[in-house]
Amino acid sequence: MDSEIELKLLVTADAESKIREQFLPQLKASIEHESVQLYNSYYDTPEHALRQHGMGLRVRGNNGDYEQTIKSKDGSVGGLHKRAEHNVDIPSNQLDIALFPDGIWPEALNIEELKQQLTTLFSTHFRREQYQIRLPDGSHVEMVFDSGEIETDKYHTPVCEVELELKKGQSDALFQLARQLLDIIPFRLGYKSKAQRGYELFLGEEAEMAHIRPEFKLGKEDSLQEAFIILMSELVQYWQYYEQRFVELGKVRDIVELVAIMRLMKRNLKLFEKHLSCAEFSELSLQLKEQLKYWDWVDELADIKELLSKKGFYRKKLQKQEVVMRHLQARQTQLLEMHQPLQLLHQSSYARLQLNILEMLTHKPWTNAPLWQEESINRLAKKAIREELKSIFSLFHFETKESVKAYLKNLPALNKVVEIQTLLAGAVGNRTGQSLKTWTDLLDGAEELKVLHTLEKNLRKLFSEGEDSLIHWCVAKQESLLEVMELSREAALLAQAEAL
Known part of the structure; x- marks a missing residue:
């Protein structure tokens, strides 16, 4: 053999x-x-x-x-x-x-x-x-x-x-x-x-996997090394899967998923950086940060994709607005033409980053570090989740009603919580994992606010010469959603306070 x-x-x-x-x-x-x-x-x-x-x-x-x-x-x-x-x-x-x-x-x-x-x-x-x-x-x-x-x-x-x-x-x-x-x-x-x-x-298959985000099969007894390899290997596989799907099919959804996976990978490196004492982690995190700058525009692309989707929340309202739909479709095309994702996928820095990640997974340089310990992932996961819950609790613990802009400003913090949940939920007990899930509804609301905010910006460009009833509808939708989010925020804070 x-x-x-x-x-x-x-x-x-x-x-x-x-x-x-x-x-x-x-x-x-x-x-x-x-x-x-x-x-x-x-x-x-x-x-x-x-x-x-x-x-x-x-x-x-x-x-x-x-x-x-x-x-x-x-x-x-x-x-x-x-x-x-x-x-x-x-x-x-x-x-x-x-x-x-x-x-x-x-x-x-x-x-x-x-x-x-x-x-x-x-x-x-x-x-x-x-x-x-x-x-x-x-x-x-x-x-x-x-x-x-x-x-x-x-x-x-x-x-x-x-x-x-x-x-x-x-x-x-x-x-x-x-x-x-x-x-x-x-x-x-x-x-x-x-x-x-x-x-x-x-x-006659277009692809061998469904469009799903990865679910990592971590066990509480997995070592830090085993857990890191499981997480990073899965992330690389999904990254290249969505990359290839976009090259073959040209679907916006695959670009959105690809960027989400790259961000998860960056979060994963940050989680393990101190615990595995590996200098390569910080270098790869920096390279990912620099690479992700080329893809910042995908956040707006994701919002427009949701607005144009046949299954989107507001499709029924917007599909009757031909002028608005044409404008959104033109903006989507403009973003793709401006940023040329296929060219970004062929940048030497992009391929070099993937090579560096594969080389790290092959050589496992963290095993040579003097502080290396074969401890279980459960301990790191609990600590990381506790720290994140404490941070998010402090960030969203306020007496007055928050504005749309404030929620959008704190969207990265909510994303961070859910990213950690996605990566580490399998390494902790159900109770600890459930504490993170209480913030998922708030993130879903904040993501919907972002979509409506993007719609409002495009509507104001489209109807720049005067007010339009659709703008008033969009603003009212944001205010209504904000009321629901306030209830979700209070429920999340209460659930976390009881758990502490």
Whole structure:
């Protein structure tokens, strides 16, 4: 059995010439080059039994030589792939799973039934430019540029990607080469394998996951290290998932979710920064802060998306206002054209940030810190939640009625509470977690206020020459919502006071 550690990088077609003419000549390394044409058939049962067990099965043909491979998941994160695989040479293009070791199959699979049910679902064919890069420190990295297609009976989609696979040495070599490549070729990190893309093409799926925010499965007894890796790994996966969905489908919702995940990631780093005593955390937090500045405009985009949504609170009122709807749609288009999210996703600083996060998760630098302790996440979670509840209690404990502007000003504080709840709720008891949930209604109200406030600003631009009844309606809605929020605030304060 072999084990792969590789980075998958999504590039454009001109990457091939830049690799050959600019990237490779600058390396102080021994380089061997080979060009091959590969044809791969991927197999599974009609019920996708192998996919359900996280396994992929293929036969690869190369100039009359054939090899069958079975791969299984063992911890891929974002664009960094770690997989166990078994390779067997075969005399022809005929699959024979009996040649694989018996112990590789999950107990739930009946191998005799599997043999009878396996069928070809899709194929990939591509030209591979393959480079064996041997660095002065003894590291050996295989770099390939693949250009071709994935095909089913009905559909096909292009392949254009670079893979860096560690053959020998430390994973530092992968990340160093990736950074050097980024200086020459813009790329995004790819989290989908060719097999995964093939399954989606075969099934006609737009995506393999529903539009949901992540729920982190932390246990009270998980160590700080285990908890941090669980949280950060999930965040990276969702980040790249929404990124890829936006690239493929261009939906505003995916950009809104992507930014929310980046903010959660920043909060997560801050939570663990002191406890794991890792200098990389503060550096990554700073990089995330700088990257998020490019995405500040998404808050307004999210409000307009809600106003335009067919399921939005105010769609029934606004859909009769054609002038207003056209204005909001134009503003949404204007925001997207002004800020060019696809270009932002191809910034070198954006890809570099993701590389730095993956490298940290690979190397786990906090384990070398002298203050490292293998304590449970439960202790940190309780402390963080208590501190946040104390802060929010003080912030919202006032006698007089608050204004819309005051709630909007304190929206980041409410967001922080809910972010901590999202990350750490699984590491504390129900009672502690419930204390945080009492503030959720207030956040929902503040978010709705923000949407109405955005609507009011756009209405005042639209009707700048005179008053309009819709503006009065919008202001009245905010005042009415404010009354309800005051009740939520009092209920949250009372519940927290009883809990203290």
